[in-house]
Amino acid sequence: MPEFSVRVKDLAKYYSIGTRPRPGEAQLREILAAIFLPGLRKLSRRGAQTWSAQNLPGAAAPTDDHIWALRGVSFDVPRGQILGIIGPNGAGKSTLLKILSRITEPTEGRAELCGRIASLLEVGVGFHPELTGRENIYLSGALLGMKKTEIRRNLDEIIAFAEVEKFVDTPVKRYSSGMYVRLAFAVAAHLESEILIVDEVLAVGDSAFQRKCINKMEDVRQHGRTILFVSHNMAVIARLCERAILISGGVVQKDGPSPEVVGAYLLSHLRTSSERSWPDLATAPGDEIARLRRLRVVDELGRAHDTVDIRKPTTIEMTYDVLQSGWVLWPYLLFRNEAGICAFVTRDLDPEWRGRERPVGRFVSTVEIPGNLLAEGVLLVGGGAYSNPPFRIHFYDGDSVAFHINDTHDGDSARGDWQGDDPGVVRPLLPWINVFEGTP
Amino acid sequence: MIEPARGWVPLKLSELAEYREVLYFLIWRDVKVRYRQTLIGAAWAIIQPLVTMVVFTVFFGRLAKMPSDGLPYPLFAFAALVPWTFFARGLAQSSESLVANQHLITKVYIPRLLLPLARVLGGLPDLGFSFVVLLGMIWWYQSLPSLSGLLWVLALVLLAMATALGVGLWLSALNVQYRDIQYVVPFLTQLWLFATPIAYPSSLLSEPWRTVYALNPMVGVVDGFRWALLGGTSPPLATLAASALATFITLVSGAFFFRRVERSFADVI
Numbered sequence: 232m233p234e235f236s237v238r239v240k241d242l243a244k245y246y247s248i249g250t251r252p253r254p255g256e257a258q259l260r261e262i263l264a265a266i267f268l269p270g271l272r273k274l275s276r277r278g279a280q281t282w283s284a285q286n287l288p289g290a291a292a293p294t295d296d297h298i299w300a301l302r303g304v305s306f307d308v309p310r311g312q313i314l315g316i317i318g319p320n321g322a323g324k325s326t327l328l329k330i331l332s333r334i335t336e337p338t339e340g341r342a343e344l345c346g347r348i349a350s351l352l353e354v355g356v357g358f359h360p361e362l363t364g365r366e367n368i369y370l371s372g373a374l375l376g377m378k379k380t381e382i383r384r385n386l387d388e389i390i391a392f393a394e395v396e397k398f399v400d401t402p403v404k405r406y407s408s409g410m411y412v413r414l415a416f417a418v419a420a421h422l423e424s425e426i427l428i429v430d431e432v433l434a435v436g437d438s439a440f441q442r443k444c445i446n447k448m449e450d451v452r453q454h455g456r457t458i459l460f461v462s463h464n465m466a467v468i469a470r471l472c473e474r475a476i477l478i479s480g481g482v483v484q485k486d487g488p489s490p491e492v493v494g495a496y497l498l499s500h501l502r503t504s505s506e507r508s509w510p511d512l513a514t515a516p517g518d519e520i521a522r523l524r525r526l527r528v529v530d531e532l533g534r535a536h537d538t539v540d541i542r543k544p545t546t547i548e549m550t551y552d553v554l555q556s557g558w559v560l561w562p563y564l565l566f567r568n569e570a571g572i573c574a575f576v577t578r579d580l581d582p583e584w585r586g587r588e589r590p591v592g593r594f595v596s597t598v599e600i601p602g603n604l605l606a607e608g609v610l611l612v613g614g615g616a617y618s619n620p621p622f623r624i625h626f627y628d629g630d631s632v633a634f635h636i637n638d639t640h641d642g643d644s645a646r647g648d649w650q651g652d653d654p655g656v657v658r659p660l661l662p663w664i665n666v667f668e669g670t671p
Numbered sequence: 672m673i674e675p676a677r678g679w680v681p682l683k684l685s686e687l688a689e690y691r692e693v694l695y696f697l698i699w700r701d702v703k704v705r706y707r708q709t710l711i712g713a714a715w716a717i718i719q720p721l722v723t724m725v726v727f728t729v730f731f732g733r734l735a736k737m738p739s740d741g742l743p744y745p746l747f748a749f750a751a752l753v754p755w756t757f758f759a760r761g762l763a764q765s766s767e768s769l770v771a772n773q774h775l776i777t778k779v780y781i782p783r784l785l786l787p788l789a790r791v792l793g794g795l796p797d798l799g800f801s802f803v804v805l806l807g808m809i810w811w812y813q814s815l816p817s818l819s820g821l822l823w824v825l826a827l828v829l830l831a832m833a834t835a836l837g838v839g840l841w842l843s844a845l846n847v848q849y850r851d852i853q854y855v856v857p858f859l860t861q862l863w864l865f866a867t868p869i870a871y872p873s874s875l876l877s878e879p880w881r882t883v884y885a886l887n888p889m890v891g892v893v894d895g896f897r898w899a900l901l902g903g904t905s906p907p908l909a910t911l912a913a914s915a916l917a918t919f920i921t922l923v924s925g926a927f928f929f930r931r932v933e934r935s936f937a938d939v940i
Contacts, residue, residue, distance in 0.1 A: 333780040335937040342673040353778045359700055361707045373696040374779050
């Protein structure tokens with residue numbers, strides 16, 4: 232038995248888009264002509280180009296009305312791995328899943344999949360509103376690749392998982408959207424396949440049900456099955472997948488451990504990275520007194536890094552030039568999460584410089600943010616300096632660098648064993664002390 | 672193994688066999704849903720050909736004094752309308768099967784041939800109901816048909832099914848790219864109705880035109896139905912042979928065409 236369960240090699244998919252008459256429309260007359268005139272050969276020749284979207288003229292050089300949805304995508308997935316696939320909208324993620332599910336054909340390249348495949352590209356595939364819950368379980372199950380006996384065996388479990396016991400003989404058009412989604416996912420969750428392909432389905436349902444689904448996927452993984460999982464929920468990707476690939480513009484941009492890939496994606500998505508510098512003094516943020524020259528998120532060895540373990544400290548380094556002496560400066564950093572909520576502000580209280588006028592020259596300040604302080608997610612850091620009184624900001628650049636805090640769910644962070652959403656911008660690990668006082 | 676395919680591709684009928692449960696569920700869905708939330712349910716399957724028969728009897732039988740090969744005109748018309756209704760329905764349903772199942776085509780893999788096939792097969796229960804009514808009418812007007820006649824009917828239903836499927840494969844696949852087809856189908860069905868000896872007997876035509884006419888497979892089916900159930904001078908063997916040949920060509924070419932363009936359905940639909 233081979234080591235891998237999915238092997239993708241140089242996969243490419245070419246689409247024609249655009250508003251100009253599509254090649255197909257121009258050729259309707261030709262097809263009709265070929266039907267009515269002798270010479271069906273013409274049809275088969277021209278038809279091949281229209282229908283298969285292959286060998287189109289100019290395929291090598293993309294034009295306005297043609298795009299490569301995927302290009303040169305290669306990766307292997309070992310048996311039993313959960314691979315997260317992330318990327319911005321329109322990056323080609325869904326196209327990739329569609330090719331792997333055999334819904335559409337690649338233009339180039341190939342993919343090998345070993346084992347039974349179940350793909351879940353949408354919740355409720357094949358559901359018919361007029362049919363009852365029970366009938367839809369059979370229909371949808373069959374369409375997703377389950378055998379009738381398998382469905383019958385799992386029927387009670389599916390109904391229980393979906394929590395729709397009372398409504399199982401009601402047409403699903405009378406279901407609430409929550410019930411509908413639960414039932415649809417329940418069917419899919421009981422697929423017994425070696426490879427499961429899942430596209431963004433966890434975006435639906437309430438958080439309790441989402442948690443149930445995530446647990447189910449954990450469960451699936453423990454049975455040694457391979458999962459390919461597309462999601463925009465980065466926390467779920469980072470938590471569930473050991474590995475992730477970032478697809479952008481149809482190509483694999485990054486492939487590696489999911490926290491790192493997620494971090495890189497989030498930062499690229501926000502158009503920030505863990506380091507930013509202003510080489511030109513004249514355009515650097517600031518006034519005639521002080522200017523900001525560089526901000527970095529660095530690890531213990533002083534290297535810029537963008538993914539931080541929630542339990543580990545990380546350091547922010549701010550470099551600025553003082554251009555005029557005689558000012559008492561208060562450098563500060565402001566931390567905001569992705570939602571724009573300010574987590575905290577920290578200012579320079581270094582006793583050596585506190586209340587002291589600063590000479591002209593360069594300063595490099597480092598601030599260590601302790602581990603077990605901030606919640607998971609992206610943190611954006613802005614750096615500035617002010618003097619007071621009178622209050623005056625000399626420089627400030629908000630959200631200029633960012634880093635991603637990742638929780639590996641090993642049980643020793645403030646999460647404990649909790650897998651669900653944990654609200655709040657901070658997540659300190661606090662000691663609890665319990666005194667058992669017996670029966671009062 | 673997934674690779675881009677080029678040119679003509681095999682039909683992969685074995686794959687269809689693998690997916691027979693899916694076929695069964697698709698038919699089951701169509702049949703179940705068809706008359707849900709209707710007052711009289713499956714009676715519609717009988718009312719449609721029955722009302723058409725009444726209209727034909729009044730206009731063609733009484734007013735136009737159309738010959739009916741010596742048979743009572745209502746019986747003459749209904750024996751043709753039963754297979755015709757099945758065929759016309761199968762044709763219309765299968766032609767729109769792909770477009771109507773867009774969500775399936777773009778979201779799940781099944782051999783797409785199943786969709787038009789299921790739509791044609793889904794007409795069988797309706798055919799069964801109206802056939803029972805037809806038997807009742809035959810029993811009323813004359814005596815029940817022989818067993819061999821009934822066996823012939825089975826073969827003829829198969830022929831009608833294959834024709835509906837063959838044309839349906841062409842039209843459904845073309846419909847994916849060109850929605851013009853959905854306007855063509857009702858029109859085509861209407862023309863086809865007049866090109867088939869339903870309101871009139873094919874004995875109005877003389878040889879060799881009659882055999883050319885029989886290249887319309889429904890001529891074979893309708894004449895066959897009348898001969899097998901109502902009795903007649905001689906079996907329309909030449910007609911049937913021409914019809915079967917035309918059907919065979921349509922079906923096989925339709926299946927290969929369908930398979931060839933199938934690969935782009937999810938992209939174009």
